[in-house]
Amino acid sequence: MGEQGSSTRLTGSHTEEEMEGEEQKDEVRESAVPSFSEFSCTLRTVARIKQKYQAMKKRRLEMSAGLGGTGVLTGAPARTSPKIFIFDELTPAPHSSLLFSNPQRKKKKRKRRVLFPTGSGRRTPPSQENSRAKYCLYLLCGIVFLQVYNAIENLDDHVLRYDLEGFEKTLRREVFGQQGAVESLLAHLKDYLSTYVHNKPLVLSLHGPSGVGKSHLGHLLAGHFRSIVGEALVLQYYVLHHCPLEADAWRCARSLSALVSEAVARAEEEEKIPLFIFDEAEHMHSEILDELRELVVSKRSNEYLNAVYLFLSRLGHDQITKHLLHNSSSMAVSEAMRHGNLVKELTPVLRNTLEKLHPLWTHADIIPLELLEKRHVMDCFLEEITREGFYPDHANIERLAGEIDYYSSIGENEYAKTGCKQVVAKVNLL
Incomplete structure (x- = not known):
């Protein structure tokens, strides 16, 4: 009864006490066989160990089958995994001696080497492949080059809007004896009107004796610009007519500033360049000159930078007359060359004289007119x-x-x- 009870407890709870009872039963069974006494002590030991191993292996299989099929029985004590050594053939780990010598040490996880598909452990550079983005880059560079080239070739497109070629024909037909001054004036206008955005306004100052064509040239320029940009963007200011009294100089300066501001604001909306002509500038009062200088050097907004100021005066006519009379015998050259020499020699003298009168002429390009x-x-x-x-x-x-x-x-x-x-x-x- 004791043996049957122990076997029943082995199948139900599979505890360690049942395992010990089974081992005792095997020992009694082995001692009951009379043939084992004939063998030597060594053989009996080997057979005993083998039987124990087979019995333990069988019990392990029964335990695993019982847990997978029926689960853990209710009320059974918690299963503890017995520490059992088995003698299966295992491949020894390369670092097993180190692990057993220091069990407290954590096992480091080795990183796997990344191998390339070639099969070799060496790293090989990736092969060069042609990308389609390269052709898009070539196309973009070509487009940028064509745009820059087209901008350079069509730099005079804005000048064509002002028809300076037609204005040049008019000046050569109606202005006499001032070929060099006409070419200089056209050069300044063409250079300035080639673009719309500027960093400063164009200030031109024409000087010469009486009767050489200053006012006539201003009339022709004003008429041409009126036909291009409109009446509202061209201002002809005569000092002796608009502000004859010196007592009204301050009021005239404020009124002139308002006219210029209105014109440049309208020109900014229409993307045009206005023209302001000041005839008889030698009679201008200091208040008007101060206001004009503020407008010329104004940094309030960009529209004040896109404008043309033309001053016509007799200032410096004594130096021009004196220079021409003293050098008339050595001027057997073309008018253009003669005017070039005149500008080269007289510009420093005229600028020095004009800057002493008012600093406005510091910002002006001086063009002398000949006798x-x-x-x-x-x-x-x-x-x-x-x-x-x-x-x-x-x-x-x-x-x-x-x-x-x-x-x-x-x-x-x-x-x-x-x-x-x-x-x-x-x-x-x-």
């Missing part, structure tokens, strides 16, 4: 007679031109003292 010769005066008479409808008799024109006063010069050139200023009056007497 008119007798042949230029005859051209003025021919133009005026034709305009009035008279027959252009050359003898009559030469007679009228002879009535004009001229400077006595050493050379062959005869410079008129009043230029073409008396031409209109003399033609009206015909």
